[in-house]
Amino acid sequence: MTPDTLTTPDKILLDGKTFIPAEDLPIPEWPCVVSERPQPTLTVKDDDLFLVTDTMGNISGCSLNDGNPSMGLFCCDTRFLNRLELQIDGRSPVLLSSSAEKGFALSVLCTNPRIDEQMKADTVGIRRELVLNGALFEEIEVANYSTTTVTFELSISFDADFVDLFEVRGYGRGKRGKLLRLVEPTSEDGGSLHGDSVASVQLPHLTHKEESLTLAYQGLDGLIMESRIQFQHRQPDYFKGYTAIWRLELPTHATQKLGYRVNMFTNNNSSSNVSAAVTLVQAKASEMMEEQNWVHKITNIRADKSNFNQVIERAEQDMYLLRQSFDKYKTVSAGVPWFSALFGRDSIITASQTLMLNPEIARETLMLLAAYQGKQDDEWREEEPGKILHELRLGEMARCQEIPHTPYYGTVDATPLWLMLYSEYYSWTHDRETLEQLWPNALAAMEWIDRNMQPTGYLSYHRRSKRGLDNQGWKDSGDCIVDRKGDLATGAIALCEVQAYVYAAKMRLAEIARMKKRLDLAERWQDEAKSLKERFNEDFWMEDQDFCALALDGALKQVDSITSNPGHCLQLGIFTPEKAYNVAERLRAPDMFNGWGIRTLSSLSPAYNPMGYHIGSVWPHDNSLIAMGLRSLGLIDQALEIFQGLFDMTSQQPYQRPPELFCGYERNGDHSPVQYPVACTPQAWATGTIFQLIQMIVNLVPDAPNNCLRIIDPALPESISKLSLHNLQVGTTVLDLEFERSGGTTACRVAKKRGNLRVVIEA
Numbered sequence: 086m087t088p089d090t091l092t093t094p095d096k097i098l099l100d101g102k103t104f105i106p107a108e109d110l111p112i113p114e115w116p117c118v119v120s121e122r123p124q125p126t127l128t129v130k131d132d133d134l135f136l137v138t139d140t141m142g143n144i145s146g147c148s149l150n151d152g153n154p155s156m157g158l159f160c161c162d163t164r165f166l167n168r169l170e171l172q173i174d175g176r177s178p179v180l181l182s183s184s185a186e187k188g189f190a191l192s193v194l195c196t197n198p199r200i201d202e203q204m205k206a207d208t209v210g211i212r213r214e215l216v217l218n219g220a221l222f223e224e225i226e227v228a229n230y231s232t233t234t235v236t237f238e239l240s241i242s243f244d245a246d247f248v249d250l251f252e253v254r255g256y257g258r259g260k261r262g263k264l265l266r267l268v269e270p271t272s273e274d275g276g277s278l279h280g281d282s283v284a285s286v287q288l289p290h291l292t293h294k295e296e297s298l299t300l301a302y303q304g305l306d307g308l309i310m311e312s313r314i315q316f317q318h319r320q321p322d323y324f325k326g327y328t329a330i331w332r333l334e335l336p337t338h339a340t341q342k343l344g345y346r347v348n349m350f351t352n353n354n355s356s357s358n359v360s361a362a363v364t365l366v367q368a369k370a371s372e373m374m375e376e377q378n379w380v381h382k383i384t385n386i387r388a389d390k391s392n393f394n395q396v397i398e399r400a401e402q403d404m405y406l407l408r409q410s411f412d413k414y415k416t417v418s419a420g421v422p423w424f425s426a427l428f429g430r431d432s433i434i435t436a437s438q439t440l441m442l443n444p445e446i447a448r449e450t451l452m453l454l455a456a457y458q459g460k461q462d463d464e465w466r467e468e469e470p471g472k473i474l475h476e477l478r479l480g481e482m483a484r485c486q487e488i489p490h491t492p493y494y495g496t497v498d499a500t501p502l503w504l505m506l507y508s509e510y511y512s513w514t515h516d517r518e519t520l521e522q523l524w525p526n527a528l529a530a531m532e533w534i535d536r537n538m539q540p541t542g543y544l545s546y547h548r549r550s551k552r553g554l555d556n557q558g559w560k561d562s563g564d565c566i567v568d569r570k571g572d573l574a575t576g577a578i579a580l581c582e583v584q585a586y587v588y589a590a591k592m593r594l595a596e597i598a599r600m601k602k603r604l605d606l607a608e609r610w611q612d613e614a615k616s617l618k619e620r621f622n623e624d625f626w627m628e629d630q631d632f633c634a635l636a637l638d639g640a641l642k643q644v645d646s647i648t649s650n651p652g653h654c655l656q657l658g659i660f661t662p663e664k665a666y667n668v669a670e671r672l673r674a675p676d677m678f679n680g681w682g683i684r685t686l687s688s689l690s691p692a693y694n695p696m697g698y699h700i701g702s703v704w705p706h707d708n709s710l711i712a713m714g715l716r717s718l719g720l721i722d723q724a725l726e727i728f729q730g731l732f733d734m735t736s737q738q739p740y741q742r743p744p745e746l747f748c749g750y751e752r753n754g755d756h757s758p759v760q761y762p763v764a765c766t767p768q769a770w771a772t773g774t775i776f777q778l779i780q781m782i783v784n785l786v787p788d789a790p791n792n793c794l795r796i797i798d799p800a801l802p803e804s805i806s807k808l809s810l811h812n813l814q815v816g817t818t819v820l821d822l823e824f825e826r827s828g829g830t831t832a833c834r835v836a837k838k839r840g841n842l843r844v845v846i847e848a
Contacts (some may be wrong), residue, residue, distance in 0.1 A: 092307070097265065099309055100353050105300055107264035115242045115328035115679035117146035118177040119474045124365045126156060127185040128421050128766070130678050131217035131372065135351075135421050140183045140310050142193040142213045142223075144169040146244060154253055155422040155763075158221055158312075158347065160356045161424065162223055162480030165312045165349045166300075168244035168327075170214065176567075178211055187739065188406040188767075189359055190216040196504045209335075211239075212311050212752045217605060218368035219361030221347040224318070228334035233785060236335075239343070242328040245312045247302035249480040251488055254423060259488065265301035265309070296320060298327055304481040311352050317344040317364065322334070328531070344417070345447050358410040358658040377406045383443045386779055395741045396732060400775040403767040404439060404446075413478070414453040417446065420745055420765030427477040429454055429493070429499030430559060431769055432507050434706060438773030440513045441780050443571035444814060447510040448519055454503055455526040457492055459533070464549045465489045471533030475557070488552055495553040497546035515789035515816045520597070527594060531610075534587055539643060542620060543579035546585050558583060558649070559707075560685065564692070565699035565812040566636060568685045571691030576639010582653035584621050589657040600790070618659050631667050633660070647677065647687035649707050655714020669715055673723055680752025682708040687766045688749070693747035695759070702761060704746045705731055706770035709777040716781045725802045726776050732804070734758045734777070743771040783808070783824060783833070789816035793843045799833050801826040809836070818842035 096484055097104040129136050130665035136825075137156045138144050144156045146168040158166035166290040171178065178195035185191040199206040211230040215221065229235050232250040239731050241290075244806040252258055298314040314329075319341065319452050321329035333341055344365065349356035362368035368831050383404075411427050418424065418430035432684040436447040466489045483490045507527055512521050546557040555563050558580045566574045598606035625634045627643060633651035634643035654660055660668065660698070671712035672678065675686040682703040693701045710729050715724035715746045730752070735743045737757050745768040748759035782802065801808055801824055808824040818840025824833050833846050 090301075092479060097309065098305060103214070103268050104265040104303075104309070104748045105268055105758070107266050108156055108784060110266045110268065112266070112326035115172075115240060115325050116175065117168070117242065118172060121542075127183060128188075129185050129189055129191050129215065129217055130421050130425070130767075131219070132359055132409050133425075134158070134217045134219070134221070134359070135196065135425050136191075136215065136217060136221060137171065138215075140193075141171070141180050141195060141217055141484035142191060143171055143177075144168075144577065146170060147207060157253070159250060159422070159425065160349045162250040162352075162478050162483070163310060163356070164248045164250070165245055165310070165356070166221070166347065167248070168240050168242055168838070169198045170242045171211070172240045173197050173209070173211070174204075174826075175240070176200065178237060179206070183545065187372075188402050189218070189376075190214065190369065200237065204237060205231070208235060209237070214365065216244060216365050216368045218356050219355070220368070222344070222362070222365035222368050224342060224365050226340055226342050227333060227335065228340045230847050234334060236333070237334055238330050240328050240330045241345070243298060243300065243314055243347075244327055245302070247298040247304075248311050248482075249482040250423070251478070251480065251482050253453060254483070256488070258482070262307065262481065263303040265303055267299040267301055273449075273580055281405055286501055289749050292630045298324070300327060304484070306481060306484045308352050308481075308484070310356070311349070314346045315346050315352060316349070317346065327546075345480055355732060361551050375403055376402070379408075381669045381812075382445070384441055384813065385809075385811040386442075386776075387809050387811075388805045390805055392736050392741075393732065393805060396735050396775060397779075398465070399741045400743075400772050401442075403405075403772045404442065404776075404804040407435075407767055407769050407772065408446075411697040412447045412456065414449045414456075416453050416519045417451040417769045420768030420771075422765065423763075424768070426479075427453070428498055429473045429475050430502060433473075435497060435503040435769040435773040436711075437506050437509055438503075438706070438709065438770065438777040439815065440509060441785060441810075442776045443508060444513045447506055448514075448516065451503065451507055451510060451519070451523060454499075455523055458526055458529060459494055463494075465551075466491065466493055467495040467548075467550050467553055469519050469533060469537075471500070471529035471531075471536075473503045473530065475499060475768065489550050493550070493553065495546075495548065495557050497544060497557045497580070498559065498583050498586055500533055501544070501583065501590040504534075504590035504594055508590075511597065511786045511790065513789055513815060515792075524601070527597075532589070534590070535613075536589070539760070541579065541637075542617070543624075543637060544577035544583050546635075547577040547579040547639070558650075560699040562698045562700075564697070565648050565685070565701070566644060567686075567690070568643075569647075569690065571646075574636060574638040574644040578639070578643075578644070579637040580650060581621075581625050581633050581636060582601045584617060584625070584649045585654035585657040585659040588617050588621070591617070592658065621659055622661050622664060630671075632665070632671050633668055641719075646690055646692070647671070647703075647710065649677070649683050649685050652683065652707070652711030655711065656717040657714075665714075665718055666720075668702070669718055669720055669723065675727075675766070678730075679703060679724075679749055681734045681747070681758050682727060684749040685713055693749075697749075697760075697762070697835065698746070701749040702746045703749050704745045704771075705735075705774040706777075709774040709781070712778060712781050716784065721798070721800045724781055725800065728782060729802055729804060731774065731778065738766075743774055744768065779808075783822070786817045789842075792816060792841065792847060794820075796822070796833050796845060797847045799824055799831045803830045811837075815842055816840070820844070 091123040157164040181194040183193040197209045208231045212226045300312040322332045407417045419428040436450040474492040478490035479494035591610040595607040595610040635648045636644040686700045695701045712724045712727040745766040810822045821837040
């Protein structure tokens, strides 16, 4: 609540404006066009804003319950528009084409249906363009293609429910705030809104002279959120509630341009971190300029195959789109629509995947997560000193403590993963300043790991918060930690891959400690890693299946199902060589590898479901980590098989964009991969998969502290003959590399180098 806000039972005054509860002032509603079936959607994103519409560019007031609950305009976990519906004479236009190719903008071309006797079908062309840049902009160009003048009404209906994203996702709420109407007082002194005077209070004079509409809501925390709509080019002729209507009379081949801008406010301050442009043209120019600046900073990766380049270009653009401002830092949000927020695990893995693209992502991620590192014991948020967060949310439910995401720390793997990224980033950059600045955070993270390993010798999780996650590894759905009978594991869970992360974190940090002359820490961490490796290979190994258990349960009993999780361990060195090769071979069996990728759970398991989120689906990032492990074992053909399956899958997706996950059905002839119904797209570590797979095939091993880059046995797949990396950054050197395959061998040459980095090519 700000000092300029005054609330009484009947009215709210905010900086000279008066609001009353919406229920006290009914307004006329414009009928929506009923959708007969769930519609596919278009998604655009800019920093902390994202918009999901149907393919017409509409958010219909009638379609939110027919299978597309994610539609709307969202900012900071709040839906600021849940209706945005264009109609022509009260009818839905007919779609001709639409695209969200640009990522931050969508375009729609549509026409009119037959309208009684007054207008034949396909008479009017309607071109829509919607752009995000700190606000939502739309321009509509209407053209008459008939030989006579046409007269009709064009309307746009707006509404905003200001629902928290968690509520959109299905979290129940016992109580909500109240929708408001912006009104004008009945007298010059502000008037009284008590008793009969309410009847004389009216909405702002919504005539063609007015330039705006305001939709508002007061949350349970007292904050007032507004969606302010300002019309441009030509003002509406009249309003009916929150519907703007234009009476258009267009001579033959005449055009008319309409437009509006939607700004979002919380207590009179912009809800978005991005400064909004004034017009759509300015918004597009700003976005294009920022994207070009991004492209000039990153490694440019291209091949001799156009379909491959389409996938790469999309991944470059999506990594730009997924960047989001948090405080003074910018890192990647996890995915749209459900996870457009700061995550620990997702952001760290994505930053690791994209070190060869732009190491700045990793630096910003490390700094941001260090700023939120746990400082106290808080059971509600599962916070502990030294622990790295799981998820940060900013919506009303978080602000009102209905969910613990302020931030929520219920993740077992983000802390060792942060330590791994800390070391990897230094190997790529030799950024000693960041290394030293974050050293206290690294020590605190390692201390958290050590404290939590004391009871059993393994890093495990067990939910403490009543609204926390039951499972706190990367497979965090409720039904995924199952044994070979399909039964759920119980008690504190020690996942196999988490122990590998701890092993790698201790080994890598020991090297940094040695460099810093902290030999006590270096020797201790190496000894602890060695001990962990010995115990792990004994306790997690299933002799009868010649494979690694998914986890140990609360009784330290093996959770003995066949899953993809042990594949994460392959490149981290925790397995003995023989066991590593056994895991690698088992992952390629038909019950695991479906032709597109490796399933999360064996199809022979009683719990297997090809449509299950973590119990039979295929996740691109899961596979890219496994491919890196296969490559580290010298199993190049097997790694390239995963590479090819994932690229074939991606090339068949809308916009050549890898989804968060897809169904685990077998690859069968010419059939396309089966989409998972509510997969996020774009999604950060799915997009990062593209760059990690390229890193896998060229096999770059950076050692910037020693001014060296090793390129070990690069191997292009048969689908690519040439590959180039331009503007690759290792330490302070920028270089261009070119790879060319001839028969079964791949040659590499340094085409250009700006700096004194030693490049060692090992075949």
